[in-house]
Amino acid sequence: MRLQDTDLPLRPGFGTAGTAIKLRTNFFPVKVPKGPLFEYDVKITPEVAVKRVKRRIFQLAEQTPGWASNGLKGCVAHDHAAKLIAAKALPQPLEIVVPFSDEEAEIPAKPKGGPKVSKKGGKPTPKEYKLSLKFIQQLETQSLVSYLNGQPQYRGYDVLPIIAALNLILAAYPNRSSAGGVMVGRNKFFNPSPEEPAVSIGGGLEAWRGFYSSVRPAHKTLMVNVNVCTTAFYAPGNLADSMWAFSQGNNTRIGGFVRGVRVKTKHLGQMKTVKGVHQKSARQFTFQAEGMGTISVEEYFKKKYGITLQYPDQVLVDVGGGGGKANLLPPELCEILPNQAFRGKLNDDHTSEMIKVACRFPNVNAAAIVGRGIRELGYVGKNETLEAFGTAVGNELAVVPGRILPKPDLKYAKSNAAIDDRASWNLRDVKFAQAGRFNEWACLLIQDNGRDEFEGENDPQLQQVLDGFQRMCSKSGVNFPKKKARIFSVKLPEKSKNDPIRGAAVNSIRDKLREMRPKPDFLLVILANGDRHVYAGLKHQADVQADMTTICVQVQKLRKEKGQPQYFANVALKLNTKTGGVNHTLDPRHTAQLRQRPTMMVGIDVTHPGFGTVKHTPSIAAVVASIDQHFGQFPCSLRMQESKKEMVTDLAEMMIERLKAFQAASNVLPDRIIVYRDGVSEGQFNIVIQDEMPEIKKAFRAFDKQQPYMPKLTIVVCGKRHHTRFFPTDPQHAAGDGNPKPGTVVDRGVTAVYEFDFFLQAHGGLQGTTRPTHYYVVHDEIGFQADQLQTLTNDVSFLFARATKAVSLVSPAYYADLACERGRCYLHPLLQGVTSLRPPTGASEPTETQVWDEAKRLWGPGPGASIKKTMFYL
Numbered sequence: 001m002r003l004q005d006t007d008l009p010l011r012p013g014f015g016t017a018g019t020a021i022k023l024r025t026n027f028f029p030v031k032v033p034k035g036p037l038f039e040y041d042v043k044i045t046p047e048v049a050v051k052r053v054k055r056r057i058f059q060l061a062e063q064t065p066g067w068a069s070n071g072l073k074g075c076v077a078h079d080h081a082a083k084l085i086a087a088k089a090l091p092q093p094l095e096i097v098v099p100f101s102d103e104e105a106e107i108p109a110k111p112k113g114g115p116k117v118s119k120k121g122g123k124p125t126p127k128e129y130k131l132s133l134k135f136i137q138q139l140e141t142q143s144l145v146s147y148l149n150g151q152p153q154y155r156g157y158d159v160l161p162i163i164a165a166l167n168l169i170l171a172a173y174p175n176r177s178s179a180g181g182v183m184v185g186r187n188k189f190f191n192p193s194p195e196e197p198a199v200s201i202g203g204g205l206e207a208w209r210g211f212y213s214s215v216r217p218a219h220k221t222l223m224v225n226v227n228v229c230t231t232a233f234y235a236p237g238n239l240a241d242s243m244w245a246f247s248q249g250n251n252t253r254i255g256g257f258v259r260g261v262r263v264k265t266k267h268l269g270q271m272k273t274v275k276g277v278h279q280k281s282a283r284q285f286t287f288q289a290e291g292m293g294t295i296s297v298e299e300y301f302k303k304k305y306g307i308t309l310q311y312p313d314q315v316l317v318d319v320g321g322g323g324g325k326a327n328l329l330p331p332e333l334c335e336i337l338p339n340q341a342f343r344g345k346l347n348d349d350h351t352s353e354m355i356k357v358a359c360r361f362p363n364v365n366a367a368a369i370v371g372r373g374i375r376e377l378g379y380v381g382k383n384e385t386l387e388a389f390g391t392a393v394g395n396e397l398a399v400v401p402g403r404i405l406p407k408p409d410l411k412y413a414k415s416n417a418a419i420d421d422r423a424s425w426n427l428r429d430v431k432f433a434q435a436g437r438f439n440e441w442a443c444l445l446i447q448d449n450g451r452d453e454f455e456g457e458n459d460p461q462l463q464q465v466l467d468g469f470q471r472m473c474s475k476s477g478v479n480f481p482k483k484k485a486r487i488f489s490v491k492l493p494e495k496s497k498n499d500p501i502r503g504a505a506v507n508s509i510r511d512k513l514r515e516m517r518p519k520p521d522f523l524l525v526i527l528a529n530g531d532r533h534v535y536a537g538l539k540h541q542a543d544v545q546a547d548m549t550t551i552c553v554q555v556q557k558l559r560k561e562k563g564q565p566q567y568f569a570n571v572a573l574k575l576n577t578k579t580g581g582v583n584h585t586l587d588p589r590h591t592a593q594l595r596q597r598p599t600m601m602v603g604i605d606v607t608h609p610g611f612g613t614v615k616h617t618p619s620i621a622a623v624v625a626s627i628d629q630h631f632g633q634f635p636c637s638l639r640m641q642e643s644k645k646e647m648v649t650d651l652a653e654m655m656i657e658r659l660k661a662f663q664a665a666s667n668v669l670p671d672r673i674i675v676y677r678d679g680v681s682e683g684q685f686n687i688v689i690q691d692e693m694p695e696i697k698k699a700f701r702a703f704d705k706q707q708p709y710m711p712k713l714t715i716v717v718c719g720k721r722h723h724t725r726f727f728p729t730d731p732q733h734a735a736g737d738g739n740p741k742p743g744t745v746v747d748r749g750v751t752a753v754y755e756f757d758f759f760l761q762a763h764g765g766l767q768g769t770t771r772p773t774h775y776y777v778v779h780d781e782i783g784f785q786a787d788q789l790q791t792l793t794n795d796v797s798f799l800f801a802r803a804t805k806a807v808s809l810v811s812p813a814y815y816a817d818l819a820c821e822r823g824r825c826y827l828h829p830l831l832q833g834v835t836s837l838r839p840p841t842g843a844s845e846p847t848e849t850q851v852w853d854e855a856k857r858l859w860g861p862g863p864g865a866s867i868k869k870t871m872f873y874l
Contacts, residue, residue, distance in 0.1 A: 004825040007155070007156065007529060008689075008754075008755045008756070008757065008776075008777070008778050008779075009755065009756050009777050009778070009779065009780045010155075010754060010755065011747075011752070011754065011755060011756045011757075011786070012552055012756060012783075012784065012785050012786055013362075013533065013785065013786050014747055014748055014786055015151075015403060015745060015747055015758070015786040015787045015790050016403075016787060017403065017405060017406075017787040017790070017791055018403035018404050018405040018406060018743065018745065019403060019404045019733075020182070020401065020402075020403055021401075021402050021403065021404060021728065021729075021730065021733040022397055022399055022400075022401060022402070022728075022729045022730065023400055023401075023402045023726040023727060023728055023729060023740065023744070023746065024254065024366065024397040024398070024400075024726070024727040024728075024729055025397060025398050025399075025400050025401070025724065025725065025726050025727070025746075025749065025750055026225060026226055026366070026369055026393045026397060026432070026723070026724065026727075027218070027223040027224065027225050027226075027397070027398040027724075027749075027750050028223065028224050028374065028379065028393050028395065028396070028397070028398065029217070029222070029223060029393070029394040029398065030166070030170075030215060030220050030222040030223060030224050030228060030391060030392075030393050030394075031222075031390075031391045031392045031393075032141050032145055032148075032222050032391070033087075033141055033169075033389045033390040033391045034141065034390055035139065035140050035141035035142070035221040036138040036139055036140045036141070037085050037086070037087070037138070037139040037141070037162070037165050037389070038085065038086040038087075038088065038089055038090065038135065038138055038139075039083070039084075039085055039137050039138075039139055039161075039165060040083070040084040040086065040090065040133045040134060040135055040136060041082060041083065041084075041133070041134045041136050042078065042081075042082050042084050042131055042132070042133055042134075043082075043131070043132045043133065043134070044057060044129055044130070044131060045129065045130045046129070047203075047557050047720075048129070049066045051080075051081070052262075053102075054081050055080040055081075056100070056102060057098055057100065057129050057131070058078060058080045058081075058131075059080075060098050060099070060100060060101070061096055061098045061131055064096055064099075065096065065099060066095075067096060067324075070090060070091055070094055070096070071088065071090060071091070072086070072090065074384045074385065074388055075087040075088060075173070075385075075388040075389075075565060076090075076166065076172075077165075077168040077169045077385055077389075078172075079168060079186070080175070083131060083168065085165045085168050085169060086138075086494040087388045087389045087390070088134070089135075090133060092133075092134075092135055093132070094132070094133040094365070094791070095099070095130055095131065095133075096130070096131045096133075097128060097129075097130055098128065098129045098130070098131060099127065099128055100127060100128060100129055102271075108655075109110045109237055110490050112564050113495050117610060128192060129489070131232070135422075137161075138608070139161060139165055141162065143157055143162075144157075144162050144217070145296060147159060147217065147321055147554050147753060148217055148218070148219070148220060148221060148222060148235075148753060149220060149260060149779070150219060150220075150753050150754065155754045159217050159501040163215050163216075163217065163240035164665045166186065166215045166391075167186070167213075167214060167215050168752060169376070169385060169386070169389050169391065169681050170213060170215060170378075170379075170386075170393070170428060171183070171189075171213070171376065171385050172378075172384060172385040172590065173188070173378025173386075173464055174189040174191075174376060174377050174378060175189075176478070177512055181210070182208075182233075182339045182341065184210075184231060184341045187212055187213055187380050188210055188211070188212050188229055188231065189210050189211050189212075189213075189376065189377065190208040190209070190210030190231065190233070190341075191210065191376055192206060192209075193206055193372070195315065195372065196209045196368075196372065196438075198233065198235075199357050200235065200644075201232065201350050201353035201357065202245065202349060202350065202353060203242075203245045203246040203248065203347070203350055204234065204235055204241070204242030204243070204245045204246045204336075205228050205232045205233065205234060205235060205246070205342055205346075206232070206233055206234075206235045207231070207232060207233075207353070207357040208230065208231060208232075208353055208518045209228060209229075209230050209357070209358075209368075210229055210230070210231070210371045211226060211227065211228060211229065211369070211372075211377060211679075212227045212228075212229045212377065212723050213225065213226045213227075214629030214723065215300045216750070216807070217753055218749060218750050218751070218753065219749070219751070219753050221398075221747065222498070223398065223750065224393055225723050225750075226369050226373050226374060226377065226379075226723075227365075227369065227655065227723035227724075227725060228365045228368050228369060228373070229723075230352060230354060230357055230358040231342075232341070232342040232346060232350065233339070233340060233341050233342055234261055234336050234341075234342055235336070236335070236336050236337065236338040236521055237335070238332060238334070238335060238336070239258070239261070239263055239274075239317065239331040239332070239334035239335065239336055240310075240311050240314055240330070240331035240332035240334075242257075242310075242336060242350060243257065243258060243314070243331050244314070247345075252368055252637050253313075253344065253345060253612050253833065254834075255276050255277050255279055255343040255612075255833070256345060256611060256612035256833065257342075257344055257584055258274045258276065258277055258317055258331075259275065259276050259344070260273065260274065260337075261273070261274050261336060261340060261346065262274075262337045262340060263319070263334035263335060263336055263337060264334070264335045264337055265319075265329065265335075266332075266333045266334070266335060267301070267305050267307060267578065270711060270772075272319035272320070272327075272329075272334070272857075273319065273320065274296060274318065274319055274334070275318045275319065275326075276317070277315050277316070277317055277318070278315055278316040278317070278318055278326065278328055280315065281312060281313045281314055281315055281316065282296065282297040282298040282301070282309055282311075282312045282313075282314070282316060282330045282524055283296055283297075283298045283312040283313055284296070285297050285316060285328065285821065289299075289304075290563070297316065297328065297330060298312040298330075301330065301333070307333070309332060310329055310332055311331070311332050312330075312840070314330065314331055314332070315331075316328040316330060316331070317329055317330075317331050317334065319334075327691065330717065335779070335835060336694060343611060343614055344611050345610055345611045347611045348532070352673070356761070358711045358768065359613055359768035360768055360769065361738050361768070361769070362725070362727050362737070362738045362739050362769040362770075363727070363738050364474060364516075365725070365769050366397065366727050369397070370395070370396070370397060371766050372502045372802070374393065375726055379393035379395065380393075380395050385582065394854050396870050397727070398749065399729065399749075400726075400746055400748060400749025400750055401746070401748050401749065402726065402740070402743055402744055402745060402746040403744070403745050403746075404733065404740075404741050404743045404745075405743040405744075405745055405790065405791055406743070407419045407423065407743060407798075408586055408587065408590045408794070408795040408798055409586070409587035409589070409590065409741075410425070410584045410586065410587070411433060411584060411585050411586070411587050411797060412430040412431055412432065412433055412477075412583075412584050413430070413431040413432060413433055413434075413477055414430075414431060415429070415430055416587070417430065417804070419583060421735070421741065421742075421764075422742065422764030422805070423742035423743070423762065423763055423764045423798070423805055423806035424764060424804060424805040424806075425804050425805070426566075426569075426634060426804055427476055427572075427573075427804060427816065429698050430477075430640065431476060431477030432476060432477035432478065432576050432581055432582065432583050432584070433581075433583060433584050433585045433630070434581050434582040434630070434632070435477050435478060435479040435576065435581050436478060436479060436575065436576045436577065436578070436579030436580045436581030437479050437579060437580060437581075437647045438481070438521035438522045438549075438579045439481055439521055440481070440486075440519070440520045440521050440522075441480075441481065441485050441486075441520050441521060441522045441523070442485050442486040442487070442488060442516060442520035442522075442523050442524070442608055443462075443466060443485045443487045443488070443523070443524045443525075444489070444490065444509075444512065444513075444523055444524070444525045444526070445457065445487065445488065445489035445490070445526050446489075446490060446492065446509070446525065446526060446527050446528050446534065446538075447490065447491040447492065447528060448491075448527075448528035448529060448531065448534065449494070449528070449536065450528030450529045450555055450556075451556070451677050452556045452559050453528050454526070454553055456489055457487045457488065457489045461559075462487070462526075463484075465558055465559065466484070466485055466487075466524075467484075467774070468564065468568065469524070469558075469568050469571070470484075470485075472565060472568035472569060472572060472783065473568070473572040473575060473576075476569060476575065477581075478572055478575055478576050478579075478581070479579075479581075485524065486516075486520070488515070489574070490508050490509055490510055490511075490512040491508075492504075492505040492509075492528075492534065493505055493508060493719070494656065496551060500533075500832070501533045501537075501828065501829055501832050501834050502531065502533040502534055502537065503537075503829075505533070505534055505537065506533070506538070506540075506541065507536065507868075509534075509537065509538050509541055510541045510545060513541055513542060513545070513546040513548065516546075516548075519546070520546060520548065520550065520574065521579070521804075522550075522551070522578070522579060523542065523548055523549065523550045523551075524547045524550075524551055524553065525538060525550050525551065525552045525553070526554075526558060527552050527553065527554050527555065527867070528551055528555055528557050529554075529555075530554065532593070533828070533832075535552060535825075536549070536824070536825040536828035537825075537828065538552070539552075539822060539825040540826050540828065540858075541861050543822070543825075543826070543864060543872060544826060544859070544860045544861065544862065544863065545860070545865025545866060545868075546864070547742070547863075547865060547866050547867055548864070548867070549578050549579065549866075549867055549870060549872055550605055551569055551571060551574050551575055551578065553567075555790050570802070573801060573802050573803070573804070574801075574802050574874050576868050576872055577632075577633070577801040577802065577859070577871050578871055578872060578874060579870070580633065580870060581632075582630050582632030582633060583632065583801050584632075585630045585631070585632060585799075586795055586796075586798070586799065588630070590795050591629070591631070591789075593788065593792075594629070594631075594672075594792070596631050597670075597671040597672055598629070598666060598668050598669070598670045598672070599629070599671070599672045599673070599674065600626055600627075600658070600662050600670035600673050600674075600711075601625065601626045601631055601634075601674050601676070601796070601812045602622075602624065602625045602626075602655075602658065602673060602674065602675040602676065602812060603622075603623070603624045603625070603634065603675075603676050603678065603810075603811075603812030603813045603814070603816035603817075604622070604623050604624075604648060604651075604675060604677045604678065604692075604813075604816055605621070605622050605649075605677075605678040605679045605813065605816035605817050605819070605820050606619055606620065606621045606622075606641075606646060606648060606679050606818035606820065607619060607620050607646075607679070607817075607821070607823070607824065608644045608822075609642070609643060609644070609830070609831055610831075612832075613830060613831045613832070613833055614830045614831075614833055614834070614835045614837075614846070614851055615643075615683075615845050615846075615851070615853035616643050616846070616847075616848040616852065617643055617827060617830040617831060617855065618640040618641060618643055618852065618855045619640070619641050619642065619643055619644055620638070620639070620640050620641070620820045620823035620824060620827070621638070621639050621640075621641055621648040621649065621650070621651075621654070621820070622636050622637070622638050622639075622657060622816045622817075622819035622820045622823065622873075623636065623637045623651070623657075623816065624636040624637075624658075624660055624812060624816050624819055625658035625659075625661070625662065625812075626662070626664050626812070627661050627664075627665035627666065628662075628665050628666050631796065631799055631811075632799065632801065633665075633871060634811075634812060634815045635656035635658075635660060635661055635868065635869055635870060635871060636815070636816070636819040636868075636871070637653075637657045638819055638820075638822070638862055638863060638873075638874060639654065639862075640823065640826075640827065640855055640856075640859050642750070643787060643848075643851075645683055646679075646680065647685050647691045647692055648692060648695070651692055651695035651696060651699075651700075652695040652696070652698040652699045652702075655695070655696050655699035656699045656702050659699060659700075659702075659809070661869070668773070669703055669709060669711070670711055671711050671712065672711055672712045672713075672714075672718070672782055673696075673711050673712070673713050673714070674714050674778055674782070674792075675696070675713070675714065675715045675716065676716050676718050676810050676813040676816075677692070677716065677717045677718065677778075677810045677813070678716050678717075678718045678720075678809070678813040678816055678817055679817075681719070681721065682718075684720070684754055685717065685776070685778050688715060688717060688778050688779075689715075689778055689779060692864045693713070693715065693779060695753060696713065697713070698853075710829070711801050712781040712782045712783075713779060713781050713782075714777070714779060714781060714782045714784065715778050715779040715780075716775050716776065716777050716779045716789070716793075716807060717775070717776045717777075717778055718773055718774070718775055718810060718813045719773065719774035719775075719776065720771065720773055720774075720808075720809060721725075722771075722774050724750060724759060724771075724772065724774065725738050725743065725770075725771065725772075726746060726759070726761070726770055726772065727740075728740050735765065736763060737765055737767075737774075738806075739761075739764075739765040739769065739770040740761055740770065740772075741762045741764075742761065742762060742806055743761075743762060743794055744761045744772070745759065745760045745790050745794070746758065746759045746772070747786060747790070752776070754786075755777070756776075756777040756780065756786070756789075756868065757774065757775060757777065758774075758775055758786070758789075758790055758836060759772040759773070759774050759775075760772055760773055760775060760790065760793055760797075761773070761808070762793070762794050762797035762798070762806045762807065762808065762810075763797065763805065763806045763807055764805065764806070764810045770808075771808070773808060773809055773810070774807070774834050775789075775793055775810075777789070793810050794806075796810050796811050797809075797810050797812045800814055800815075801871065801874060802874050815871070815874075817871075818873050818874060819873040821873070822872070822873040826858055826859050826860075826862075827855055827858055827859065828858075829857070829858065830851065830854065830855060835851070835854060837850050837851065837854055
């Protein structure tokens with residue numbers, strides 16, 4: 001029996017609170033094969049690093065006589081790389097020789113004398129590969145059955161090896177080239193069809209709809225989770241046209257757009273992988289050509305191939321040469337090959353178009369899963385792999401029990417909120433529970449050639465808007481000073497290709513902030529547009545350099561009379577919270593258990609640099625925590641740390657800061673601490689238990705006096721990156737759009753066999769199919785019962801300060817996520833792939849130490865001493 005490293009808390013029982021309902025879910029039962037299964041390691045000789053080539057080798061291997069004669073045909077599943085699962089024992093030793101021919105066969109290189117534009121570099125492609133299969137282990141399946149049945153002695157059984165094997169078996173059908181689709185990662189399959197064609201999202205990209213599948217253990221049953229998914233692919237066509245189209249949305253990431261894309265060259269018909277872009281164009285770049293002397297790329301193609309370039313001023317692309325040398329081509333001579341997923345970062349326009357494609361009503365998604373989904377995944381109809389392994393998949397969505405939890409009562413200063421069926425309410429005729437306080441306020445007008453900009457500091461319409469804003473805030477209960485705002489304005493330098501992240505504009509804002517004396521307690525910033533470079537730079541300067549509380553508003557929304565009161569009210573929510581107020585609280589009846597003993601709620605999150613950032617850019621960690629029993633104020637500690645490190649490095653120090661803030665506000669240390677940890681996948685629970693929890697307890701030691709300080713600690717991991725969805729079976733239990741009603745909780749049927757977890761959808765969906773949050777208890781000293789923690793989590797989802805609705809992620813975790821996003825503003829250049837660093841001689845990019853030093857310079861001392869005491873990140 002395989003044992004897992006960590007025993008998580010056992011489920012204390014199932015919840016009973018709320019209205020019982022039935023839900024369909026996107027899971028299908030899977031028959032557990034009798035087994036045993038046989039696992040083999042596969043080694044490719046000569047060694048291959050490129051995934052595409054590995055995949056091709058396996059495709060060709062399946063067509064060799066050796067594949068059939070050694071008994072592999074129809075009874076194995078593999079990952080096209082290094083792992084193979086067989087339904088029976090295979091002969092040992094086992095080697096299969098694979099004659100290689102590339103689907104994208106490259107023709108011989110052109111004669112010498114050209115600008116390294118198409119010469120094939122590196123070792124020649126071998127004519128032949130050898131697959132060596134080495135037996136690793138037998139995987140028996142009866143322990144899995146005992147585990148699924150919840151037998152106590154199997155609680156520590158490690159299901160991951162057998163689940164990984166079953167995932168390979170179920171993916172074998174769509175993973176074959178004959179299926180006609182494209183696998184992205186290990187478990188997403190895309191195959192555009194007449195009923196679901198690719199949809200253009202502009203900028204050289206198109207959206208493909210496909211399906212995700214993953215085998216999951218559940219109580220009494222093995223399940224496969226199937227969901228619809230959408231991802232971006234390159235639209236086939238000319239690379240020059242695609243680069244131009246992409247650059248219209250965001251010209252700082254063109255290198256990220258082309259990196260890794262496979263192209264076919266027009267002049268020689270070769271297949272190449274683009275490594276990146278060169279800073280020079282075909283007209284600018286010159287080289288020594290045999291028999292031609294010094295010549296530009298533009299002239300070379302005219303003389304050598306009779307090709308007149310249409311876009312000689314477009315930057316060249318590097319398709320890689322031997323020994324790491326550049327191999328440059330004009331993009332217009334490259335055609336993007338079909339069926340390639342885009343792995344870069346989408347710009348804002350692409351993202352909004354992707355949302356439109358992905359956003360569909362739940363009944364549409366459910367029908368797609370049950371229809372096209374299980375058919376294309378091979379779960380219905382003839383599937384020789386499933387038959388060989390003795391397994392099968394059901395063809396109907398599983399039905400699970402759920403409950404709709406009651407809405408909490410929310411208190412304002414003199415009344416309760418009227419919460420509707422969508423878990424939403426408004427600020428009409430209510431005053432905030434506690435007013436924030438400030439004395440000096442000012443307004444900064446950003447002028448950036450926007451359409452609806454005010455004319456300047458003396459524009460009478462500006463003063464009218466500010467008066468209206470002040471009235472609305474006062475009406476809502478903000479403690480507004482009587483004096484009018486001082487008004488400042490700054491005209492930003494125009495955009496320039498040489499300044500892609502608008503450093504000059506940010507510097508002009510910095511200079512204006514320094515002029516403000518006395519420094520305002522609160523600065524209302526009126527933005528001319530949604531330029532994220534300006535926004536990030538402004539927040540960086542205001543937080544770190546000026547130590548000034550800011551709220552940004554968009555001039556278009558501010559001036560639009562229709563909806564103006566609602567917009568003012570939303571800004572008032574932020575203002576009251578940022579100046580120390582509490583917008584609304586839970587009725588004391590809902591917090592009676594919490595208030596019996598001083599309790600602190602904590603949110604923790606880590607955000608990592610994504611695609612297109614400078615390599616080694618640090619990750620950012622945030623810890624937020626409540627400071628009193630209203631759970632309305634959550635100041636934060638913010639740090640940058642090693643790039644892509646999951647564990648919070650300075651957690652002990654950050655927790656000490658949060659405990660001191662609680663002690664200062666409440667004159668007592670908390671007896672109980674509830675941590676909601678965001679950003680951790682199921683496979684990383686051990687990081688929280690083994691690495692982070694000791695750091696939290698180390699922070700407690702800093703408060704030991706005569707007696708050790710030992711508060712009770714509960715840690716709940718919040719998961720949003722999952723594919724579980726629920727569909728009400730009864731229309732009366734559905735919201736108007738067909739999603740489950742807010743407050744829907746599920747802790748049976750598709751949850752853990754032994755551990756304490758549940759799915760909760762606290763919010764009303766705005767569009768498309770709602771995603772519940774998966775809450776998983778990884779440590780529990782407080783001793784919560786199921787109803788207590790589920791109800792508490794639902795109630796606290798209504799306390800999010802900057803909205804008048806329940807949110808999808810429990811508020812402390814949501815705050816930690818927002819705090820991380822604010823930290824990203826401080827490292828904005830690096831996250832945009834922009835750096836002033838020069839790589840060491842012979843290196844292609846700056847070193848880790850160089851990037852860390854650059855990040856430290858940008859980060860500075862972090863948030864200022866004054867704003868650090870507030871929820872400045874909202």
